[in-house]
Amino acid sequence: MSDFIHESHSIVPPDPKLDKYQRIGLVLLGIGLATFFSSLFAGYKESGNNTIAFSTTMILVFSGGIIYGLRTHLKRQPGIANNGIMTTSVTSAGAFGWLIGITMTTLYVLYYWWHEKLAGMTSLFDPLSNAIRGKDADQWFMYGALYTIGVIIMGIKALAKYRHSRYQMIRTSSIIGSQLFLAFLTPYIMERLNQPYFAPNYFWPLDYKSMMPDKVSHLQEAGNVGNFIIGWVVVMFLVVTPLLTYYFGKRWYCSWVCGCGGLANTAGDSWRQLSNKNLVAWKYERVTIYSILVFAVVMTVIVWLSASQGLFPSFGPKVQEVYGFLIGSVAAGVIGTGFYPILGTRIWCRFGCPMAAVLGIIQKFKSRFRITTNGGQCISCGNCSTYCEMGIDVKWYAQRGQDIVRASCVGCGMCSAVCPRGVLQLENGPTEQRAEYQVDLLSSMKARKMEGKVK
Numbered sequence: 001m002s003d004f005i006h007e008s009h010s011i012v013p014p015d016p017k018l019d020k021y022q023r024i025g026l027v028l029l030g031i032g033l034a035t036f037f038s039s040l041f042a043g044y045k046e047s048g049n050n051t052i053a054f055s056t057t058m059i060l061v062f063s064g065g066i067i068y069g070l071r072t073h074l075k076r077q078p079g080i081a082n083n084g085i086m087t088t089s090v091t092s093a094g095a096f097g098w099l100i101g102i103t104m105t106t107l108y109v110l111y112y113w114w115h116e117k118l119a120g121m122t123s124l125f126d127p128l129s130n131a132i133r134g135k136d137a138d139q140w141f142m143y144g145a146l147y148t149i150g151v152i153i154m155g156i157k158a159l160a161k162y163r164h165s166r167y168q169m170i171r172t173s174s175i176i177g178s179q180l181f182l183a184f185l186t187p188y189i190m191e192r193l194n195q196p197y198f199a200p201n202y203f204w205p206l207d208y209k210s211m212m213p214d215k216v217s218h219l220q221e222a223g224n225v226g227n228f229i230i231g232w233v234v235v236m237f238l239v240v241t242p243l244l245t246y247y248f249g250k251r252w253y254c255s256w257v258c259g260c261g262g263l264a265n266t267a268g269d270s271w272r273q274l275s276n277k278n279l280v281a282w283k284y285e286r287v288t289i290y291s292i293l294v295f296a297v298v299m300t301v302i303v304w305l306s307a308s309q310g311l312f313p314s315f316g317p318k319v320q321e322v323y324g325f326l327i328g329s330v331a332a333g334v335i336g337t338g339f340y341p342i343l344g345t346r347i348w349c350r351f352g353c354p355m356a357a358v359l360g361i362i363q364k365f366k367s368r369f370r371i372t373t374n375g376g377q378c379i380s381c382g383n384c385s386t387y388c389e390m391g392i393d394v395k396w397y398a399q400r401g402q403d404i405v406r407a408s409c410v411g412c413g414m415c416s417a418v419c420p421r422g423v424l425q426l427e428n429g430p431t432e433q434r435a436e437y438q439v440d441l442l443s444s445m446k447a448r449k450m451e452g453k454v455k
């Protein structure tokens, strides 16, 4: 074991060879993944072998993933190693990156629209589903379990990778705990207790269904617990969200609680550098995210008018269906997650999430959060901009010693963690002392674009 970690503080040369621990980890992980994908064709349910298959697969995947992840990062210096990150096929949207992206996208498409094709894979999770909620798995349970397993394994890797940063250690522990206890276990324990579905970390507008008339009347019928859930959703959106965003910025939700951010910062961490930093992307981002927020609000109003007043009787359900398909499935799932290795993480958080839009408006206009920059120390290495998953040109602000006040910043703190000069600090302070430079940056980028210096 001491051999496992004794090189923690040595500098590893570029493209180091895999050592025996990494090879063992990869072999275990490889067999585990092969067992997992073979479940598509195995028919474990019929043979009654799904307990053995599930246990074996989980032991292999967990042990292999954790051994490989821990060994790889504990023998390196903590933090992101720039070595080869822009040339390695997996991390630079090369052939392997595309292969992983296509595999993930295909699984999402099957999961949403042809889930009967995943029946074998779903039944692999029967033992876990029976243990937690007392019945066989369905595709939603399988998806939640896979999502949570991904966050846990890759979260442990992230804890090892960013062990030099207290902020990252606490934040990563928070997103693992939030996904496991709030998003995964709570709803199924509620189901086992014959209570309505309740995931405390999701509420309107991200979980648009939580405020739909049919859901609300179903909750009312459930009595006190149902009324508590309605109250929870309303208070979280109208009181807790503005208050916490005022004090801490949108990071309290996007980087500490939300499962979408949780997956991006664990399973998606290796692709954060692929986020597009172009001015054009910034323009699209502002159009799409606020359009989807407007769509969510209009859709909710129409559905309520349809249900309560009888207006738009067929249009109401139709518009909800269209929203569910385009935003809930295609944007948030297929593109938002399946495209991590091609377009970078946080595609959904940056271009689509209506909750991020609301939080961003509060953060921009009424929040104590800002990233302060000590411009005199900046050596213009560009690490901060490279690893900003929201495509913010952090270096631009750092070079000028200006506070970063951007609606899109999720406060992940990675720009600060990768800065070799300690230039960037995530801080909360009086709102009136924040300097807002978005307009300056935009005009500067426009000018540079006209000069042909940026795309």
Ligand code: SF4
Pocket: 377, 378, 379, 380, 381, 382, 383, 384, 385, 394, 395, 398, 399, 418, 419, 420, 421, 422, 423, 424
């Ligand atoms: S990482 Fe630090 S030193 Fe490098 S450009 Fe950004 S602020 Fe400057």
Ligand code: SF4
Pocket: 371, 384, 387, 388, 389, 390, 391, 392, 394, 404, 408, 409, 410, 411, 412, 413, 414, 415, 416
């Ligand atoms: S500016 Fe820094 S804290 Fe904000 S999203 Fe980018 S990397 Fe994260």
